[in-house]
Amino acid sequence: MFDKILIANRGEIALRVIRTCKEMGIKTVAVYSTADRDSLHVRFADEAVCIGPPPSSESYLDIPKIIAACEITNADAVHPGYGFLSENAQFSKICGENGIKFIGASPEMIEGMGDKASAKATMEKAGVPCVPGSPGLLKDLAHAKETAKKIVYPVMIKATAGGGGKGMRVVWSEDEMEEHWNSARQESKAAFGNDGMYMEKFIEEPRHIEIQIAGDRYGNACHMSERDCSIQRRHQKLVEEVPSPFMTQKLRKAMGKAAVKAAKAVKYEGVGTVEFLVDKNRDFYFMEMNTRIQVEHTITEEVINYDLIKEQIKLAAGDKIEGKEYIPQLHAIQCRINAEDPHNDFRPSPGKITDYHEPGGHGIRIDTHVYAGYVIPPYYDSMISKLITVAQTREEAITKMERALEEYFIDGVKTTIPFHRQLMKDPEFRKGNFTTKFMDTFKIK
Numbered sequence: 001m002f003d004k005i006l007i008a009n010r011g012e013i014a015l016r017v018i019r020t021c022k023e024m025g026i027k028t029v030a031v032y033s034t035a036d037r038d039s040l041h042v043r044f045a046d047e048a049v050c051i052g053p054p055p056s057s058e059s060y061l062d063i064p065k066i067i068a069a070c071e072i073t074n075a076d077a078v079h080p081g082y083g084f085l086s087e088n089a090q091f092s093k094i095c096g097e098n099g100i101k102f103i104g105a106s107p108e109m110i111e112g113m114g115d116k117a118s119a120k121a122t123m124e125k126a127g128v129p130c131v132p133g134s135p136g137l138l139k140d141l142a143h144a145k146e147t148a149k150k151i152v153y154p155v156m157i158k159a160t161a162g163g164g165g166k167g168m169r170v171v172w173s174e175d176e177m178e179e180h181w182n183s184a185r186q187e188s189k190a191a192f193g194n195d196g197m198y199m200e201k202f203i204e205e206p207r208h209i210e211i212q213i214a215g216d217r218y219g220n221a222c223h224m225s226e227r228d229c230s231i232q233r234r235h236q237k238l239v240e241e242v243p244s245p246f247m248t249q250k251l252r253k254a255m256g257k258a259a260v261k262a263a264k265a266v267k268y269e270g271v272g273t274v275e276f277l278v279d280k281n282r283d284f285y286f287m288e289m290n291t292r293i294q295v296e297h298t299i300t301e302e303v304i305n306y307d308l309i310k311e312q313i314k315l316a317a318g319d320k321i322e323g324k325e326y327i328p329q330l331h332a333i334q335c336r337i338n339a340e341d342p343h344n345d346f347r348p349s350p351g352k353i354t355d356y357h358e359p360g361g362h363g364i365r366i367d368t369h370v371y372a373g374y375v376i377p378p379y380y381d382s383m384i385s386k387l388i389t390v391a392q393t394r395e396e397a398i399t400k401m402e403r404a405l406e407e408y409f410i411d412g413v414k415t416t417i418p419f420h421r422q423l424m425k426d427p428e429f430r431k432g433n434f435t436t437k438f439m440d441t442f443k444i445k
C-alpha cells in the first residue's frame with residue numbers, strides 16, 4: 001500500500017480523498033494555488049505545497065510543479081480527483097516515468113478513450129451496443145452527406161476529440177449539412193486542435209444513464225449499477241440519482257453486462273464510468289467512457305455502502321476486485337449546489353460566504369470544502385457542495401431533499417438552492433418523467 005499520496009486537486013474532491021487516505025493510514029500532501037491558501041484541503045492534509053498563482057494553467061494544471069511537489073515531499077502516488085489533470089495522458093505518463101503511481105488510467109487508456117471515434121470503434125468490436133453511424137472518421141463534406149443519406153436524417157456530427165458537447169451538431173437535412181460541417185470543424189479545431197469528425201444517427205430525447213465500473217490488473221471487472229444524469233444544463237449535470245426512475249431489472253442487467261464487457265475489452269484498471277444514451281424504447285448505446293472518479297460517485301457509494309475512493313486506491317495498489325453483483329437497495333439523489341444565480345442564466349456568483357448553515361440528520365450527506373467566511377475564488381468551477389440524500393424509496397429521498405434544502409442557508413453569494421427547491425416540487429420530475437431535454441423547457445420561478 002502507498003505510504004503518502006499527493007492530491008493534485010482542490011475543493012471538495014481534495015477533501016474527499018484526504019478523508020479516505022486518513023482512514024486508510026496513508027499520509028497526505030495537498031497542493032494549492034495562492035487563491036486557495038485558506039482552503040480546508042490545505043489544513044486537513046498532513047503537508048501542503050504552494051504550486052503557484054491562481055490561474056489553473058500556472059498551478060493545478062502545471063505538470064512540472066506537481067511532479068516537483070511529489071519529489072520534495074516524497075509522495076509515492078498521486079490522486080488527480082476529477083477535472084484538471086485527471087484525464088491527461090501526458091501527466092499519467094510522466095508520473096509513471098518518475099516512479100509515482102498515478103491513481104487513474106494509463107496514458108494509453110486515456111488516449112484511447114479520449115479519442116471518441118476510436119473509443120467507439122473499440123466498443124463496437126467488443127460487442128457493446130453503439131449508435132449506428134460512420135465507421136470511423138468522415139473524410140470530407142461529400143463523405144458526410146453520403147454517410148448521412150445511409151444513416152437517414154436526422155444525424156449528429158461529433159468531434160472525435162470532443163466532450164462536453166463541443167464540436168457537436170444535429171443535422172436535420174442535407175441542405176443544412178455544409179453549414180454545420182464547417183462550424184463544427186472550426187469549433188473543434190479551436191477547442192482541441194483537432195477537427196476529426198464522425199457521424200451518428202441522432203437519438204431524440206435520450207436519457208443519460210451511466211454505469212459505474214471497476215477493474216483490476218488481473219482482468220476482472222464488475223459494475224456497481226447505474227446513475228441517471230439526465231437533469232443537465234449546457235452539459236453541466238445538476239442532479240444525479242440512483243436507481244434511475246427509468247430503469248428496469250432487465251435493462252440494468254443488460255447495461256451492466258455491456259459495461260463490464262467494455263471494461264474487460266480494454267483491460268480497464270481502476271474505477272471508471274461507461275456512459276450510455278437510452279432511448280424511449282429502452283434501447284441503449286455506448287456514448288463514452290470516463291477514466292476518472294466522477295463528481296457523482298457519492299450516490300453510488302450511498303446505495304452500495306462502499307467507499308469508491310478507497311476502492312480506487314486499493315485497485316491502484318494491486319488489489320483484486322470481488323466479482324460481486326451490486327443491486328441498489330436504497331435510493332440516493334445528489335443536488336449540485338453551485339455559486340450561480342439561477343435567476344440570471346446560472347451566472348457564476350463568486351465571493352465571500354458571509355453566513356453558512358448546513359442541513360443534517362438521518363440520510364443526509366454533504367461533501368463540501370466551504371464554511372462561513374470562506375471566499376469562493378472566481379478562477380475555478382462554481383460548485384460549492386454536493387447535497388446527497390439517501391432513503392428507502394425515491395419519494396422519501398425527494399422529500400428528504402426538500403427538507404434538507406429548506407434547512408440549507410448560504411449567504412453572501414447566489415446559489416442554485418432555489419432552483420433545486422423548485423425542481424424537487426416539479427410534478428414531472430417527481431414522476432421520474434424526464435430526459436436530457438428537461439432543462440430546455442424548465443422555467444425558473
Ligand code: MV4
Binds near residue numbers: 156202207208232
Ligand atoms: C448524442 C445525442 C443524441 N444522439 N448522440 C452530448 C455530450 C456528448 N458526450 C454526447 N451528447 C449527445 N450525443 C446521438 N447520436 C445527444 C447528446 C446530448 C446529451 C447527451 C447526454 C446528456 C445530455 C445531452 C444534452 C444534449 C445532447
